[in-house]
Amino acid sequence: MTVEATVPRTELIVAVYQRLRRLIVEGHLGPGARLVEAELATRFGVSRTPIRTALYQLLQEGFVEARAEGRQSRLSVTPVTRQDAIEIFGIVGEIEGLAARWAAGLPDATRAALVTELEELNAAMAVAATQSSPHAVETIRLDTAFHRAYVQAGAGRRLRSFHDSIKPQADRFIYVYHTTLTTEIIVSTGEHAVIIGAIRDGDAVGARRAVQSNWESAAARLCASIALVGERGVW
Incomplete structure (x- = not known):
């Protein structure tokens, strides 16, 4: 019996x-x-129909x-290029900036719980970043969790949907260039601290700008890595 015979098509x-x-x-x-x-x-153990449908969706999304x-x-x-990095990170920064703005306006108790979560994640990132041999996959996981926390807290379902669609494209760059970006993680934790401070203070404008600045700086760091090792997949 094939997988397709036991799993609903959708x-x-x-x-x-x-x-x-x-x-x-x-x-x-x-x-x-x-x-x-x-x-x-053959690799997935399915017919070509779900593969074709998935590829079409990924084509529409830019993967x-x-x-x-x-x-x-x-x-x-x-391919991954510097221009793509600037565009994608900029889009993510705008979406997450709006979420952070709304997170800064949450009720005091809810905001305090969020701040505690953000501080714990950022502290764990700082520890991972200062290891003699930083573990790239773990730092990526912690960074993703940090950003996800204030997006989930502040965004509505439409903004979360936009974020779910675009954020993996940014993650792709991070995975491809993680070996050269690992040494810059501690810089990002400092930028995260500014985001946390603005949310703690209920500073909606400051929170939004801090997130945008974090992603702008991340794009600059990524572009430096791309310049160092080259654009991938460019023929």
């Missing part, structure tokens, strides 16, 4: 899409990697691109 498509996106985000399917429906279907090859198009993982 659930299967979502599962295939999420797995394929995760492989791209975490760099297991690197920038420029060719995506062949038949090969992916996948189509290149002309004779009379046909060849699908591949989108």
Whole structure:
């Protein structure tokens, strides 16, 4: 009995899409990697139909691109470039900045609990960043949890939906260039402290600007890493 015979079609498509996106985000399917429906279907143990649907969605979201090859198009993982980094990080900064602005306006008790959570996550990041051999995957996890905390607290479902759609594209850059970005983590924890302070004080404007500044600085650090090791997947 095949997987498709036991799992509802919609659930299967979502599962295939999420797995394929995760492989791209975490760099297991690197920038420029060719995506062949038949090969992916064999790898995932499904027919080509859910693979095709997932690839179409990823194409619309910018994770996948189509290149002309004779009379046909060849699908591949989108390259990572400096211009993309600036654009994507800028978008994430705007979305998260709005969430932080609203988080700063939460009731005192709710805001205090959020601040405590943010402080704990940021402290754990600082510890991870000052290890003799920083663990990149753990620092990425902690950084993601830090940003997710104030987004979940401050954003409504529409803004969270936008964030869920765009944030993995930023994560992809972080995974691809994590070896060169690891040494900069401690700088980011200092920027996080400014975000925490603004939310603690109920400073909506300051919280929004602190988040935007964090992402702008992150984009600058990422661009420096890209300049150092090169853009990936560019033909």
